Amino acid sequence: MNMTPTCLVTGIGGFVGSYLADFLHQQGWTVIGFDRSGKEIPNTITHKIDLLDKDNVYSLVQKINPQYIIHLAAQSSVKVSWDKPEETININVEGTRILLDAVIHAGIQNTCKLLVVSSAEIYGPPQQVPMNEDHSLNPINPYGQSRLQQEQLINEYIQKKNLQIIIARSFPHTGPGQLPTFACPSFAQQIVHIEQGKQESIINVGNLDAQRDFTDVRDVVKAYYLLLTKVNFGVFNVCSGHAVAMKDILQQLLHESTKAITIQQDPARMRPSDIPILVGSNTKIHQATGWKPIIPLSQTLRDILNSWRN
Known part of the structure; x- marks a missing residue:
């Protein structure tokens, strides 16, 4: 029997996928990716495929x-x-x-565990902060609505088809x-x-009063790995637990x-309806897996700046 776990990652060519x-390669896993772009990812077998191509x-x-399957592919x-x-609905729900359905068709629903990445946009305006996983779901934009429909679909498959699926409700992450x-x-x-003199000394920005809960992408992928390996079911926020105003980030x-x-x-950078504060509780994931973010936002921001300079 092959002892090296094989993990299929959809949307592997995206920001989080690489x-x-x-990270999974460092754990000794075999990583196979699906991506629309067919972008080459080191140490990964990537298939150029559209998820809607049944x-x-x-x-x-x-x-x-x-x-294992980690489902990142999304709009x-x-x-x-x-x-x-x-x-957005088509990609995220269909x-x-x-x-x-492909998991069921392959007959692997009892041997394959899935992690599906959802979003904090599913919560809508906060009734209390920080928001925990029991917070009501009132999304106020089409993206959040697509995630709500996606989660409803997943719950149906868990109950009726016995699939092993964990949902990660990710708050904003960057890197x-x-x-x-x-x-x-x-x-x-x-x-x-x-x-570099390519733009006049004016920076164009959107709503700087919005407060957001940011986690470094390098911490987020560890959270996904720990959820997949330590948990069997449930919904988990992936977040820092701290809000920071966009003006402070700037x-x-x-x-x-x-x-x-x-x-x-x-x-043009202002959103039609922007939630003033979005901050999550990471108590549940911490208790279940021991995960908590370790990279400070100041480090993340410095790394982003330097990556553009280079």
Whole structure:
């Protein structure tokens, strides 16, 4: 019997996927990835595949016969979800349904454990902070609604089809390599462009009063690994438990900069409905796995800035 666990990671070409592949490889796991882009990931066998391509997903899941699946593939931008609500639902809900059906079709529902990544956007406006996993679910944007539908679908499969699925409700996470459609890398990229003379000394920003709970992506992938290996079922927040205002994040980055920079609010960067504060409780995951984030935000921000400089 092969003692090396095989883990299938969907959306492996995304921001989190490459960190996860690297971490799992360090644990001695065999990592196989699905990705629409077909991007090459070190130490990983990657299949170029669209999750909505049912026949292809079915045959590959059967062929790979994974012990573990981590489902990252998603349309995960709130901003994009306002422009493309149907596509967001299709990728996040139908894509998940096809993957779960593929597990059943391959007959591996008793031997394969799945971790599906959801989002804190599922909670909507906080009734109390920090939000724990029992907080009511009132998403206020199409992305959050797609995650709610995804979780409802998963619960159906757990109850009716006996699948082993853990849900990770991830709060915002960031780190080097994240696309500048997200706030932290956007700030950093603009600062570096100003330092290099490619942009005038004005940084364009959205709502700086919003407070968010950020975790470093390198801590997040450890959380996913620990959930998969130490837990059998349940919903778990993956978060730092601390809120920080976007203006404070921007100030930390500006403090590291070599130039004097003016801040300018850009209406195009304001979201139609922005939750003022989003902060989670990580008590449940800590009790179940011992996980807690260890990389301070100041370090994460410095690393993001340096990755744009290089």
